[in-house]
Amino acid sequence: MIKITEEWDNILAEEFASPSYAKLREFLKEEYFSRTIYPSMYNIFNSMKQTAFSDIKVVLLGQDPYHEAGQAMGLSFSVPKGIEKPPSLVNIFKEIQSETGDEMPESGDLTGWAKQGVLLLNTVLTVREHAANSHKGRGWEEFTDGIIKKISAKRENVVFLLWGGNARAKKPLIDGNKHLILECAHPSPLSAYNGFFGCGHFIKTNEYLIKHGKLPVIWSKL
DSSP states (O other): OOSSOHHHHHHTHHHHTSHHHHHHHHHHHHHHHHSOEESOGGGTTHHHHHSOGGGOOEEEEESSOOOSTTTOOSSTTOOOTTSOOOHHHHHHHHHHHHHHOOOOOSOOOTHHHHHTTEEEEESSOOEETTBTTTTTTSSHHHHHHHHHHHHHHHOSSOEEEEESHHHHTTGGGSOTTTSEEEEEOOSSTTTGGGTTTTOOHHHHHHHHHHHTTOOOOOTTOO
């Protein structure tokens, strides 16, 4: 049975067959039955549905999904069209505009980045309504660590954007000799002025991609 796409299912066969994932599945069945959980069950793996493994050139790691109604769509930092941009995403757009001079769209739907090879991956893929980090420690970390390790091992010259402590903790999973790791503070209003603003990550990402014969990401194309 295809869970994501045939390519991703083959890549993650080990993760899907693990006891940890079996336990996670049972937990999620109960959670979705008895509580309000985000994103919808059909969007849990949206980041991978939108970005083929063989197309990945950037990985943007988030923490867990937005936990208020209508926001989470299975892509880190992204919200559906018509939904107000959360503060972290507002700051991401400010930094892009500052670096590139490009006018950013009104929409906070980042599907256009995913289609250009940016894997918008949260380290935990589900959350209870109104309760940030509520699915932390339930098995998603092992699953997404597996994804990061597979990308590091099987792909070449990928840019990993690690913003904030949660994302930066994943650095040991990535081979820095064959990939570019860019780290800074999280774009949240609580920390953006501690190193996110002025980080230059969007220009540095494209410089690296071009150097390695890949198309740059058009950040204003959503």
